[in-house]
Amino acid sequence: MAMPENVSAPAPILRLENIGKTLGGKRILSSVTMEVDKGQLKVLIGPSGAGKSTLLQCINHLIPPDEGHIYLEGRVVDAARRSELYAFRQQVGMIFQDFNLFDHLDALNNVSIALRKVRGMNRKAAAERAMAELERVGLANRATLYPAQLSGGQKQRVAIARALAMDPKVMLLDEPTSALDPELVGEVLAVIRDLARGGMTMVMATHQMDFARALAHEILFMERGSIIERGSPAELLAPGSGTRTADFCSRLTDLCEECS
Amino acid sequence: MLESITTIIEALPYILEGTLVTVGTVFGAMALGLVLGVPMSVAQAYGAWPVRLAVGFYVWFFRGMPILVLLLLFYFGLFQLIGLNLSAFTASCLVLGMTSAAYQSQIFRGAIQGLPQGQLRAARALGMSDGTAIRTIILPQALRLSIPGWSNEYSILLKDSALAFVLGTPEIMARTHFVASRTYEHLPLYMTAGALYFVITLIGLKVLRRLEHKLHIPGYASHGPL
Numbered sequence: 203m204a205m206p207e208n209v210s211a212p213a214p215i216l217r218l219e220n221i222g223k224t225l226g227g228k229r230i231l232s233s234v235t236m237e238v239d240k241g242q243l244k245v246l247i248g249p250s251g252a253g254k255s256t257l258l259q260c261i262n263h264l265i266p267p268d269e270g271h272i273y274l275e276g277r278v279v280d281a282a283r284r285s286e287l288y289a290f291r292q293q294v295g296m297i298f299q300d301f302n303l304f305d306h307l308d309a310l311n312n313v314s315i316a317l318r319k320v321r322g323m324n325r326k327a328a329a330e331r332a333m334a335e336l337e338r339v340g341l342a343n344r345a346t347l348y349p350a351q352l353s354g355g356q357k358q359r360v361a362i363a364r365a366l367a368m369d370p371k372v373m374l375l376d377e378p379t380s381a382l383d384p385e386l387v388g389e390v391l392a393v394i395r396d397l398a399r400g401g402m403t404m405v406m407a408t409h410q411m412d413f414a415r416a417l418a419h420e421i422l423f424m425e426r427g428s429i430i431e432r433g434s435p436a437e438l439l440a441p442g443s444g445t446r447t448a449d450f451c452s453r454l455t456d457l458c459e460e461c462s
Numbered sequence: 463m464l465e466s467i468t469t470i471i472e473a474l475p476y477i478l479e480g481t482l483v484t485v486g487t488v489f490g491a492m493a494l495g496l497v498l499g500v501p502m503s504v505a506q507a508y509g510a511w512p513v514r515l516a517v518g519f520y521v522w523f524f525r526g527m528p529i530l531v532l533l534l535l536f537y538f539g540l541f542q543l544i545g546l547n548l549s550a551f552t553a554s555c556l557v558l559g560m561t562s563a564a565y566q567s568q569i570f571r572g573a574i575q576g577l578p579q580g581q582l583r584a585a586r587a588l589g590m591s592d593g594t595a596i597r598t599i600i601l602p603q604a605l606r607l608s609i610p611g612w613s614n615e616y617s618i619l620l621k622d623s624a625l626a627f628v629l630g631t632p633e634i635m636a637r638t639h640f641v642a643s644r645t646y647e648h649l650p651l652y653m654t655a656g657a658l659y660f661v662i663t664l665i666g667l668k669v670l671r672r673l674e675h676k677l678h679i680p681g682y683a684s685h686g687p688l
Contacts, residue, residue: 264583302584319594
């Protein structure tokens with residue numbers, strides 16, 4: 203009987219294998235491969251149009267990839283089977299740049315609706331769980347407010363609570379602070395930082411380099427649909443390392459300094 | 463002058479009975495239009511191309527012909543052809559309802575397609591099936607946004623329902639016409655009929671406005687006071 207390989211080393215939680223995507227004749231992603239281990243924070247950086255957002259949306263098939271495979275805990279995801287796709291998506295939380303809270307529901311129901319409609323929890327249990335998640339992001343006192351009554355930072359924190367309520371194994375964060383006013387960025391990053399420290403597995407596209415430097419286990423630098431550099435923040439961002447990543451980041455920093 | 467008033471007073475109970483028929487026709491037709499129009503709008507917004515084509519054809523057919531033609535075509539033609547023996551009232555409800563479905567589907571489709579793309583994306587990302595997402599996320603928002611357009615459809619349909627008199631449906635118009643042709647008091651009688659339509663329109667629009675207010679989401683899709 204053949205023994206499975208690497209019995210001792212657990213499979214990575216998430217594995218992407220040669221993901222490719224062409225849209226309108228344009229190559230958006232070409233053979234992207236990456237592995238995310240439990241508790242890791244991977245940060246995607248790169249110029250706009252590099253494919254970061256498309257890659258994140260390909261992972262949970264909001265944009266179906268044309269090529270490649272996605273594995274969750276070592277098992278390939280067969281997206282052609284609806285029930286399997288829905289079950290997979292429940293385990294992969296997604297945070298969007300523009301929040302995408304459900305505009306007709308208050309904060310509590312934004313968090314509880316999927317618990318009720320997807321998980322089949324009853325109203326009371328779902329509300330209790332939702333309240334606990336809102337507390338975790340510091341918004342228990344905003345539970346009855348509607349998205350239009352919340353600030354950008356609060357909206358994004360509700361969106362994080364909504365994703366957390368589904369007990370995701372991985373979280374995908376697509377530039378979670380890019381649409382926020384500068385003074386609101388901190389409160390959202392603080393929540394994400396706490397998640398990272400609590401051992402949440404995450405893949406995050408961001409331009410917040412200080413955040414990436416401090417917390418990322420690995421930085422993946424994307425350009426024209428490919429990951430062209432990868433490594434720890436220390437390796438990639440060291441002064442004089444001559445990497446594309448360091449060059450890109452110094453230009454970002456220069457830009458910030460010019461502005462301020 | 464006195465004679466006119468007497469005629470109106472004498473004819474009023476008879477015509478008011480027609481008001482019930484008119485209101486019944488409009489209610490029936492609006493309800494049928496809603497029940498058919500919502501799935502049609504969803505099919506047109508999210509369906510596969512054969513479904514979209516079928517809905518498009520339906521809408522084109524019912525919007526492309528005068529109601530008068532449709533009423534006569536169905537009542538004396540198509541319903542007979544398939545062996546349906548319907549009362550004039552039922553036939554009016556059905557034809558007006560099917561026509562309204564065509565218009566209502568476009569009101570709802572506009573509202574659905576006006577919602578931010580991210581709503582459906584976020585629902586899918588949580589593991590919702592498209593059906594669940596449409597029922598719990600898309601339609602509750604789209605239907606709210608449809609109320610102003612729906613009020614419009616109501617006021618148009620109410621007045622279109624006057625055409626049902628060509629089938630012999632005993633509604634306001636048919637009864638007014640009947641009395642007028644016997645008493646020759648055209649002016650006061652048609653003024654009465656007009657006033658009745660006026661009042662029913664007003665009440666209906668008030669009710670829908672109140673509904674809009676009641677379903678209003680704080681801070682959402684509102685520009686100025688309601």
